[in-house]
Amino acid sequence: MTLIAIEGIIDPQVGGFVTRGIEQAASDGAGAVLITIDTPGGLDEPMREIVKSITASPLPVIAYVSPSGGRAASAGAFICMAADVVVMAPGTNIGAAHPVVYGVDLSSAEGEKVLNDSAAYLRSLAEASGRNADWAELAVRQSLSLTADEAVDQGVAEFKADSVAAVLGEVDGFTTVSKQLVVDTDGATVTEAAMSFRERFFHLVLNPNIVYLLFLLGLLALAYELANPGIGFGAIAGFSALALAVYALYILPVNYAGVVVIVLGIALLSADLFFPSHGLLSGSGVVSLIVGSFLLFDSSASFLKVSPALNLTLAALTALFFIFVVRAAVSARRLPDQSGRNAMIGEVGYTRSDLDPMGQVFVHGEIWSAETVDGEAIPQGEEIEVVGISGLMLKVRRTV
Structure with a gap:
């Protein structure tokens, strides 16, 4: 038996992983597929991809809602109803399948079509699976949910079990309704399918909290690079973070007004460094970040929102970053250059040859070509002061 775990939001990475796992199980000659589910829901397209792979599989597919405290909500409920057998762990629930539609008002005519x-x-x-169809419809229209016991009693789930081993014992010999297959788990060994590194990485990136964090870090890195130009690490890190954020925002239901407000917040914080406003611009920038993050995703689903705690924390940290780090970088740029060629101005040395008005001087441990600023001839061995630089030629005068 092949075990496939669904954890967290159902996104394209999860959809591809589950579909591949089901197909691979059939190719490997597995007797059944066991999908463990703990999800608040997810995107419609990958959910339908998983449903199609379950219904098309020649193997019996068992959906196991676990662990205790887990849930098969929204898209998870659809996956369970598509499965040949549904088993629930104690303390789990299923349902709340009201559609999450992006950019559509469910009270409108278009929204009514989506709901239907x-x-x-x-x-x-x-x-198709011989389950309680009336409840299934109400789970969508009224967001109904059931506990494990209620799901079994009302014909939404077939069994209740507290472990994978218990699941195997419960489903052994069960005849599925839609495929008319007899589940044979007697003596079965369980092999767990694993996500690839790419799938795990992008599944993490598609978490709304991670998306906002990457987007904000990218903007901050670029702001620091502009305030303190150097070898480009800030630009590289900024563009990398923004590239990942843009990919995720393309997949998830983004509200572009939120993007604009967040960028405006960074712009206001930056402006306060150059146009002091006694904190007015900075305060407006922090407020813009908070409002923008709440607007960032066009969805009413809580799992497709930025966490309020993370929102406020990042707003505060961003303000501190500008106050202490970026402000220091800007102030450093405004200081006189104390290194390189400009550091020579004001240095005192002596002439190694007669300056009439050009010759050589010894300054700062090095021999330089030099020219007197007023055309005055200065004999060899006299003390001079550097007052300017033109190319590789020092401009000097006799010290007083």
Whole structure:
């Protein structure tokens, strides 16, 4: 038996992983597929991809909602209803499948179409698997949820089990409704499929909190690079973080107004460094960051929002970053250059040859070509002061 774990938001990486795992299980000659589910929901397209792979698989597919405290909400409920067998761990729940639609008002005519489509879809999946179709429809229309015991009692789940081993014991000999397969788990060994590194990485990146963190870090890195130009580490880090954030924002339901407000917040914080406003610009910038992060994702689902705690924390840290780090970098740039060629101005040395008005001088441990500023002839061995530089020629005068 192949075990496939779904944890967190259902996104394209999870969709691809589960689909590949189901297909690979059939190729490897596995007797069944066990999908463990703990998800608040996710995106519609990868959910439907998983549902199609489950219904098309020649193997019995078992959905196991676990561990205790876990849930199969929203998209997770659709995946469960598509499965041949549903088992729930104690302390889990299933349902709340009201559609999460991006940029569509569900009270509008278009929203009503989306709601009807989702309700009919979940109902059809439940009917095909011999489950409670009336509940399935209400789970969409009224966001109903059931506990593990209630799900078994109301014909939404077939069994309740507290471990994978218990699941194997419960489902052994069960005949599936839609595929008419007899589940044989007697003596079965469980092999867990693993996400690739790429899938794990981008699954992490597609977390809304991580997206906002990357977006903000990218902007901060670029702001620091502009305030303190150097060898480009800030620019490289900034563009890398922004590239990942843009990829995620392309996949997730982004609200571009939120993006604009966040960028405006960084601009206001930057402006306060050059146009002192007694904190007015900085305060406006912090408020813009907070408002922008709340607007960033166009979804009513809590799992597709930036955490309020993270939002406020990052706003405070960003303000401190500008106050102490970026401000220091800007102030350093405003200081006189104390290194390189300009450091020679004001240095005192002596002539190694007659200056009439050109010759050689010894300054700062080195021999330089020099010219007197007023054309005055200065004999060899006289003390001179550097008052300017033109190319590789020092401009000097006799010390007083």
